[in-house]
Amino acid sequence: MGSVKRVVIGLLGTKLDGGVEPNRWDGWRPSVSLFQHEELLFDRFELLAEQQFSHLQNRVAEDVRLVSPETEVRRHVVDFGKDPWDLAAVYGALHEWARDYTFDPEREEYWVHITTGTHIAQISFFLLVEAGYVPAKLIQTSPRSIQRSSDPAGRYAVIDLDLSKYDALSTRFARDAVETTAFLKSGIATRNAGFNRLIDRIEQVALRSQAPMLLCGPTGAGKSQLARRIFELRKQRGGLRGSFVEMNCATLRGDTAASALFGHVRGSFTGAQKDRPGLLREADGGLLFLDEIGELGPDEQAMLLRALEDKTFLPVGSDKPVSSDFQLIAGTNRDLRESVVSGRFREDLLARIHLWTFELPALKQRREDIAPNLEFELERFARANGKQASFNKEARQAFLKFAEAADTLWSGNFRDLNAAITRMATLAPRGRIRVEEVDEEIARLRESWKRPGSTADAVDCISLEGLLDDEIDPFDRMQLAHVVAICRKSRTLSEAGRELFSVSRKKRAVTNDADRLKKYLAKFGLDFERCRA
Incomplete structure (x- = not known):
């Protein structure tokens, strides 16, 4: 044996592994046959069986020791429930066993014997190996002929589920998806x-x-x-x-x-x-x-x-x-x-x-998708109108800065984006969208999102672009947008402060709304005049 131990895991064959008479050695028994090949040596056998077959499990363990004294046999009890043909129950029991078992792939090499047990149990073990829950190769045994007594050792085949051998197939599946x-x-x-x-x-x-x-x-x-x-x-x-x-x-x-x-x-x-x-x-x-x-x-x-x-x-x-x-x-x-x-x-x-x-999320919930959608919208414009259009570098950066900003509404979602691209592409000289077309379109979009008589919507349309040097959290951005909107419609700092603090000022003995507002704006490097500008 080398430094890496070889371990085989298998289920008890309640039919084929049976027999207590001396002539049991004349026939092919799958679990025992694993150890009757001189070139197939294992350091340990993990033998799984249901509780009611413990007597047979003990017999098979003793026979394996007789055939291969150097192999340690460990017995495990698994519970498949009332129906050993219930795939969910059998898979669940074997999955639980595999989860609790301590695998050590660096020191041990694992094999799973899939000849014994019901077909459902064999399928379950196959799936566990394929999914990687059991880091093993599969070994399948069988008699050499229909007459089992012809050769008790039978034959075996190793099934290696290393999918790297099937790169072409797996790559094709991935590509199709x-x-x-x-x-x-x-x-x-x-x-x-x-x-x-x-x-x-x-x-x-x-x-x-x-x-x-x-x-x-x-x-x-x-x-x-x-x-x-x-x-x-x-x-x-x-x-x-x-x-x-x-x-x-x-x-x-x-x-x-x-x-x-x-x-x-x-x-x-x-x-x-x-x-x-x-x-x-x-x-x-x-x-x-x-x-x-x-x-x-x-x-x-x-x-x-x-x-x-x-x-x-x-x-x-x-x-x-x-x-x-x-x-x-x-x-x-x-x-x-x-x-x-x-x-x-x-x-x-x-x-x-x-x-x-x-x-489906709104466009403002997936702003990172605006950039890849620009090319799609330009291609759609070209198909519909029979002429190409594109952004120059500065125009693209300017539009994306506006489009991806947290306070840009996109009330109409992709319809707004499609309309914006269509207008800019139509107005672009020689099909080249410039910063001039972008600025005009930004103003047009902001105006289209306003709702006369609605204070909330008017506040929502406030842009902080050009006011802030650094990015701020969406929470602060929305609050600040409201404050800026009030400042823009107020004649003085005090007037804006009175409206913003109309509730809390009633509870104060001394009110200085202008000072409170001034300090709030200062946190963002702003003042009243800059907000109004």
């Missing part, structure tokens, strides 16, 4: 970790499930574009044969709502001069995206629920049901749970569509 998620992100190399995890999960669901999906998030967060990419992905992978059909439910009103979704028959109402198939039938075999599903009326909600559950529905004015097998993706910028409480949305419909619910 990266390409799939990149496809869902329209090829944009997004940097926000939370968003990337979200896309990874959506990719798994899109390729494995045909159940409805619910995409939540503010208007402009990209729900419609993501729904279309999911459709295109499933179409590529052979999961869908039909079309992508999209409708914003906020545009459906009155008697035409049910007709648009479910179709109608000729003469069912005034103006119905011919049959109309409806969006659900158009989506047969494909994908139906209903954006702002919370805007659907109660009757349409009930009809949609039936269509999802039974794959059938009644067109308006018809007593003959029609069928359509489609996948639904719903979008909403509302909290549908609140809509259920207020009676605006059916609880049973929400239960049906929220099996897979994904919350």
Whole structure:
């Protein structure tokens, strides 16, 4: 034996390892056969068995010592529960044993014998080795022929799960996964970790499930574009044969709502001069995206629920049901749970569509993704308008400084970003966006985010750009933005201080609002005149 000890781990074979008569040595017994090969030497045998087979376990341990006196046999008890064919129970028991076992790969080399035990136990050991919970190679034994007595030692084969030997295969799988998620992100190399995890999960669901999906998030967060990419992905992978059909439910009103979704028959109402198939039938075999599903009326909600559950529905004015097998993706910028409480949305419909619910973050929650999205928006502009546009270096830096700042609202999310790029690219001389176009666009965006009569929104639009030398925490930034807004609309320092400290000043014997405000601004290197400027 060398300095590194060789250890084999195996389950007791309750059938094949059996036998107490002297002739048991004539047949092939998998656990004992491990030690009947002269070239296969082990320092230790970890023999696992359930409690009720302890007598047989002892017998096999004694026989191994007879065959291989230099091998130490250690016996372990495992509990597979009532059903040794229950994968979860068996895997859990072996996982627990492996977790408690002290592995020392620097001093010991491990092998797992996968011939004994039920098929479920063998699969479980295989998975534990593959996942790295047991740092071992696999060894498989078998008789040399159907006649077990022909050779008690039988034969063996070593299965090494070193995946480095399968680099081409594993690289291909990794590349496919990266390409799939990149496809869902329209090829944009997004940097926000939370968003990337979200896309990874959506990719798994899109390729494995045909159940409805619910995409939540503010208007402009990209729900419609993501729904279309999911459709295109499933179409590529052979999961869908039909079309992508999209409708914003906020545009459906009155008697035409049910007709648009479910179709109608000729003469069912005034103006119905011919049959109309409806969006659900158009989506047969494909994908139906209903954006702002919370805007659907109660009757349409009930009809949609039936269509999802039974794959059938009644067109308006018809007593003959029609069928359509489609996948639904719903979008909403509302909290549908609140809509259920207020009676605006059916609880049973929400239960049906929220099996897979994904919350898309607002643009201001993933500011690090603005930079990679710039190129995407410029490419989209080029495709739509037939001409190229790009930023010069200074203009790009100026726009990103504004776009990525914590106090930049992006109220319209990606719609605002798309509109901003479109305007700058359109106005750029010879397709080159300069600082002049950026400054003009920044002013335009700030103005568009203001809401007349709303103090809160006016404060939100305050930018601290140019006022601060260093970055500050978002908490301080929001508080300071409010203070700056009050200073800008006040004529004097005292007037601003009175408004800012209107509550606490009543509790003071001596009030000096101007001094309090002056000291607060000084913490950030500011004064009243600079704020007003």
